[in-house]
Amino acid sequence: MLQYIESFGDFPSHPKKLSEKPRIHESARIRESYLGSYTDVGPGCSLRECSMDDYSYLASHVGAVWTEIGKFCSIASQTRINPGNHPTWRVTTNHCTYRRRQYNLDEVDDDEFFDWRKSHSCRIGHDVWIGHGVVVTAGCSIGTGACIGAGAVVTKDIPPYAIAVGVPAKVIKFRFEKDVISRLMEAAYWDWDREMIENNFADLRDMDTFLEKHA
Incomplete structure (x- = not known):
């Protein structure tokens, strides 16, 4: 939509x-x-x-x-x-094997290949x-609260609240201790409606206050 x-x-x-x-x-x-x-x-x-x-x-x-x-x-x-992704299993990875109409090689394109792409x-x-x-490569997920350093190439899923850098991207540490991450995920401030955000906006700038009131 x-x-x-x-x-x-x-x-x-x-x-x-x-x-x-x-x-x-x-x-x-x-x-x-x-x-x-x-x-x-x-x-x-x-x-x-x-x-x-x-x-x-x-x-x-x-x-x-x-x-x-x-x-x-x-x-x-x-x-x-x-x-x-490109079809690495074919003789050629070029567009011509799936964007066939563009090259006047067929009357139809390779819909099965495009469905495979969308599934990732x-x-x-x-x-x-x-x-x-x-760069976040096909099929990868980045968890809530994570931070990805500049220039990184994400080739695997990154867990919540992790900090990942490099090529390929690797987790070097987590933003908070496990118990804090668990409490933040449970509080789920991102699901607050606008009124809740406005009424508790100051709490988003102070971790201790936020955890005390909302976690």
Whole structure:
């Protein structure tokens, strides 16, 4: 389902104002995708058959295909999510074996291959921070609260609240101790409605207060 897909022109010099209506730069390309409230899509971004939930943003020139992005995610420029696999088991990995019509080699394309691609979708949990220039390969999931360092290439699933860096991306540590992670996951602030967020906004900036009141 496509929600509120329209352009907002060049970004003004004054601070952005987000609302329930997604903010989408005029140069972004969005196809068959869903955007939640208070979302922000920057210049040159491309989404195809994706969903991005409330309060998440794409900085600039982010590309994603067949991807589910949770709430409160921060995705930096030049990130690519699910760039797509090629058929390595065939004689050639070239487009011509599945985009057959494009090369005048058949009357139909290879729908079975495209279905295989779609089955390797990506999932980004809630409150995930993805650094500049990250690549998330097909079929990978990044858990809620995780942070991915700039330039990393994610080839395997990343657990919740992990910090992963490198090529291929490896977990170097976790943001919090296991008990804190468990309590944060149970509290699930990302599921709060707008009124709850507004009434408890200060708690999101102080871990001790948040855990005491909400975990």
